[in-house]
Amino acid sequence: MSDTSLDPTEAFTQLGRIRLAETDLDGVLDRIAQLARRTLTNADEVSVTLLSGDEPRTAAFTSRLALSLDERQYQAGHGPCLDAARAGATISLPDTATESRWPEWSAQARAEGVGSSLSIGLPVQETVFGALNVHSAKPEAFDDEAIMLAEAFAGYAAVALANAHLYDTTASMAQHMQMAMQSRAVIEQAKGIVMAERRCTPDEAFAILAKVSQDSNRKLRDVAAALVERASGGQRR
Structure with a gap:
């Protein structure tokens, strides 16, 4: 011992x-x-x-x-x-x-x-x-x-x-839930931007984001975040 x-x-x-x-x-x-x-x-x-x-x-x-x-x-x-x-x-x-x-x-x-x-x-x-x-x-x-x-x-x-x-x-689990909520929020923001620019429905806006994600081999959240940042005048890093 x-x-x-x-x-x-x-x-x-x-x-x-x-x-x-x-x-x-x-x-x-x-x-x-x-x-x-x-x-x-x-x-x-x-x-x-x-x-x-x-x-x-x-x-x-x-x-x-x-x-x-x-x-x-x-x-x-x-x-x-x-x-x-x-x-x-x-x-x-x-x-x-x-x-x-x-x-x-x-x-x-x-x-x-x-x-x-x-x-x-x-x-x-x-x-x-x-x-x-x-x-x-x-x-x-x-x-x-x-x-x-x-x-x-x-x-x-x-x-x-x-x-x-x-x-x-x-x-x-709490951390993952928080991240999921943040991802959902930025995706919803991006959908709103696409809807305003393309004059389309929420479903059509989501489909557009999903296609960009697939074509660029990037996560949907990353595509949405880049779009939101661009729309807000920020510089993407």
Whole structure:
């Protein structure tokens, strides 16, 4: 464990106090990994796996070793962190020297100084799953008490992560909606200009803009914005 170990109660409190308006999803993920390393029994390295559909990625890690241990599983298509994420389960590898479920990965982990490993499923969102992965240099590092603590930590982490994911998704949707509204406004302005110049209907004006967009291989919004800028006497950049 890190030299600056943290009391579990304080760690849980910090997870609950994460201000989503002051950080992003990556920031929350990194905070979870760092707190886990300082809090969990015998935790030498930690990573967080996110699984969206069939696409896994390591969203946070405390060292290159933790990252490489995950990526080898992704390449193979199976392993403790992937299985824990998919099943929402806790998977313990008490001793990488005797582990038979994932022999190749275990041998690689052992060769890099990992004696035992623990992966705990993290439900994030309906289509996104995750796992908290904890590695120790010691064999038999995670007894029942250590696993219970890790599962408790994972429960708090899952709530923080789900809230962050929802916040991030909502913010992204709001941004896209704002951009869509701005695009619609400039297109409507451009239609009005075309209608005045060509003395045509709204549908005919839109068709004219759409044809210019297609012929010039430019987005409709860009065509409309250029027309509005020209009509207002601005210089197109």
